Amino acid sequence: MKVVVVGAGALGSIVGAHLVLAGHEVVFVARGQRAAFLRQRGIVLTGLADFTVPVTVMTDPGAIQVADLLLVTVKTYDTEPALAGLRRLQVGSALSLQNGVLKNEQLASVFGWERVLGAAAVVSGELQESGAVRFTLNERFAVGELAGGMSERAQSFAATLVGAGLKAEASPHIPTVEWSKYVLFAGGMALASLTRLPTATFLGDPDGALLTARVMRELGQVAARLGISLEDAGPLPIKTLCSGTLPEAIEHVQRFGALLAERAPTHKVSTLQDLERGRRLEVEETLGYAVQKGTELGVPLPSLETCYRLLSGINRHISVAKP
Numbered sequence: 001m002k003v004v005v006v007g008a009g010a011l012g013s014i015v016g017a018h019l020v021l022a023g024h025e026v027v028f029v030a031r032g033q034r035a036a037f038l039r040q041r042g043i044v045l046t047g048l049a050d051f052t053v054p055v056t057v058m059t060d061p062g063a064i065q066v067a068d069l070l071l072v073t074v075k076t077y078d079t080e081p082a083l084a085g086l087r088r089l090q091v092g093s094a095l096s097l098q099n100g101v102l103k104n105e106q107l108a109s110v111f112g113w114e115r116v117l118g119a120a121a122v123v124s125g126e127l128q129e130s131g132a133v134r135f136t137l138n139e140r141f142a143v144g145e146l147a148g149g150m151s152e153r154a155q156s157f158a159a160t161l162v163g164a165g166l167k168a169e170a171s172p173h174i175p176t177v178e179w180s181k182y183v184l185f186a187g188g189m190a191l192a193s194l195t196r197l198p199t200a201t202f203l204g205d206p207d208g209a210l211l212t213a214r215v216m217r218e219l220g221q222v223a224a225r226l227g228i229s230l231e232d233a234g235p236l237p238i239k240t241l242c243s244g245t246l247p248e249a250i251e252h253v254q255r256f257g258a259l260l261a262e263r264a265p266t267h268k269v270s271t272l273q274d275l276e277r278g279r280r281l282e283v284e285e286t287l288g289y290a291v292q293k294g295t296e297l298g299v300p301l302p303s304l305e306t307c308y309r310l311l312s313g314i315n316r317h318i319s320v321a322k323p
Helices: 010-021 032-041 076-084 102-111 152-163 174-195 199-204 206-225 238-243 246-263 270-276 284-297 302-316
Strands: 002-006 025-029 043-047 051-053 056-058 066-072 090-096 117-127 133-145 168-170
Touching: 002 010, 010 025, 010 043, 010 051, 010 066, 010 117, 010 133, 010 152, 032 056, 066 076, 066 102, 076 102, 076 284, 090 102, 090 117, 090 152, 102 284, 117 152, 117 174, 133 152, 133 174, 152 168, 174 199, 174 206, 174 238, 174 270, 174 284, 174 302, 199 206, 199 246, 206 238, 206 246, 206 284, 206 302, 238 246, 284 302
Parallel strands: 002 025, 002 066, 025 056, 043 133, 066 090, 133 168
Antiparallel strands: 043 051, 117 133
């Protein structure tokens, strides 16, 4: 399989390196210091996987003509310029592991809906200052058809990932998986960025849990209006949180906070890490998209929109945007 990975940060490096090690032809599209490091050292993984693999790197995506699969992992605000250089790419399938769900519309605008696969990954790591990637979580990689049902290509790619050492599955209801992760992300990124506290701390706090629950439940109403069901997967049951009462939702959030306090007391949401490093935030394509959809559908999002407006203001005044 020939794979093009756009974005060689933590997630792109983890998935791409495993595919390379499994014998697939992988081309990474990267730039600047990251591209130089990869050419000189290759991808260096530590943590759950400990290996170094040489990789093919290109800084000009327009030079790539054909691929079986396109995998997008850049920050959401870099999506449009990244895809602009790939408009001539002849690709079998395209998928994105980015936050939110706007990603699918952006891919379809370039390659057509028939080539887009939905995907959601509970796979994470940290790109360290040394250039190495610390692989910290290998929980779930779901892929599937946006129209629902099983397909040969989704099952084939999931099997390819499993063969490469990643936990993966083909899902017959990928919009449910994507939106459930989106709801979880929205509440977590909003409160993490506004409080600048470790995840366990703001989730365990009564007021933090209240606002987190409200943001998630409001976005859950958007999903419901679109006819998309949610799921209870993982330690925070998103479907139950959005369908029950607010007090019950707060209890679920605080229980999750207590669990994190035991297992990962210092964990910080990636958006907060970006904020602390003076990097731009993924606001418009995530919370902003939710506000847009809420307006279109007539779904009020008072808590979510308040968080969005505050974070948009913060984002505009971040003076240093690092790659």
